[in-house]
Amino acid sequence: MGDGNRIEALKAIDPACADPGYWDRFRDAVLEQAAFQLARRRELARESVEAILSGWSKPLIPLAVAAALVAAFLAGAMASGDPNPATPPALALEDVLESEVGDGFYRAVIDGSDAAGATAFMTLVEATR
Amino acid sequence: MKELSDGELVVLARSGDRDAFSELVRRYQRPAYSVALSVAGNHQDAEDAAQEAFLTALQRLDDCRNPAKFGGWFLAIVRNRSRNLVRRESLRSGDPIPETAHTKEPSPAKAAQLSALRSRLEEALQTLTEVQRQIVLLHDLEGWKHDEIAERLGLPSGTVRSHLHFARKALRVELADWGDHE
Numbered sequence: 001m002g003d004g005n006r007i008e009a010l011k012a013i014d015p016a017c018a019d020p021g022y023w024d025r026f027r028d029a030v031l032e033q034a035a036f037q038l039a040r041r042r043e044l045a046r047e048s049v050e051a052i053l054s055g056w057s058k059p060l061i062p063l064a065v066a067a068a069l070v071a072a073f074l075a076g077a078m079a080s081g082d083p084n085p086a087t088p089p090a091l092a093l094e095d096v097l098e099s100e101v102g103d104g105f106y107r108a109v110i111d112g113s114d115a116a117g118a119t120a121f122m123t124l125v126e127a128t129r
Numbered sequence: 130m131k132e133l134s135d136g137e138l139v140v141l142a143r144s145g146d147r148d149a150f151s152e153l154v155r156r157y158q159r160p161a162y163s164v165a166l167s168v169a170g171n172h173q174d175a176e177d178a179a180q181e182a183f184l185t186a187l188q189r190l191d192d193c194r195n196p197a198k199f200g201g202w203f204l205a206i207v208r209n210r211s212r213n214l215v216r217r218e219s220l221r222s223g224d225p226i227p228e229t230a231h232t233k234e235p236s237p238a239k240a241a242q243l244s245a246l247r248s249r250l251e252e253a254l255q256t257l258t259e260v261q262r263q264i265v266l267l268h269d270l271e272g273w274k275h276d277e278i279a280e281r282l283g284l285p286s287g288t289v290r291s292h293l294h295f296a297r298k299a300l301r302v303e304l305a306d307w308g309d310h311e
Contacts, residue, residue: 012247015172018244030158030180030183039145042145042146043145044145
């Protein structure tokens with residue numbers, strides 16, 4: 001028997017030579033027996049993912065709580081300290097005259113050279129009282 | 130599944146991916162059978178050993194330190210399982226693969242001829258050393274190259290070539306009269 005024929009003859013060793021479906025059934029048989037082990041590995045993989053996530057969340061939860069507390073504290077401090085006060089309401093003319101302008105102002109106005117203006121102003125002041 | 134490397138398949142199979150493990154079985158079932166047959170010397174034991182080797186490999190997949198070299202690691206398991214099976218024939222486990230109605234059987238005459246040839250080949254292979262049987266089957270039956278065999282059996286490439294040369298020479302002598310038999 002020559003090398004070519006011998007190599008060809010060696011194919012008779014392959015079970016699929018006499019049984020073409022042999023290797024498909026071989027694989028099915030292995031996978032059937034491996035089903036439990038594969039399922040166990042899937043379960044372990046799932047658990048390890050959960051463990052990783054839970055490992056991350058354990059330090060994160062207190063950190064998040066602390067961050068929330070700090071944020072709440074800062075918000076409260078900002079509200080009470082009023083670092084950016086709103087624009088104060090405009091004073092009315094009367095308020096200005098009564099609270100912000102002292103007697104010296106009136107006197108200055110009255111002593112001014114524009115007597116007509118001063119008279120008119122006083123008339124206006126008297127009228128509003 | 131797209132063509133993944135052995136290493137990628139091993140990583141997926143570690144997580145219980147059935148398709149990945151199925152692909153590993155598809156790739157290595159013939160080489161595993163050849164190696165098991167080289168050790169056990171008969172079809173039934175070779176089939177049992179190859180099947181058990183896959184299950185053992187799955188159980189120990191985390192021990193495969195270099196997934197890219199799964200082939201060599203796995204064939205070492207096949208050899209060990211086969212040797213254990215030979216030593217402990219009585220503890221053989223695993224049911225034989227059931228025959229199905231879909232199997233396309235050869236004609237009785239052809240089957241008888243194949244059976245005779247198979248027996249003759251198995252006898253001839255028994256005249257070789259275990260490693261010579263592994264190499265000649267992986268090379269001539271599975272079509273593996275010298276370097277692939279060397280890597281997966283953990284042998285120098287030159288040693289593989291040498292074993293193959295002497296194995297072929299021995300088989301040539303053992304099967305010299307087969308043509309006359311036909």
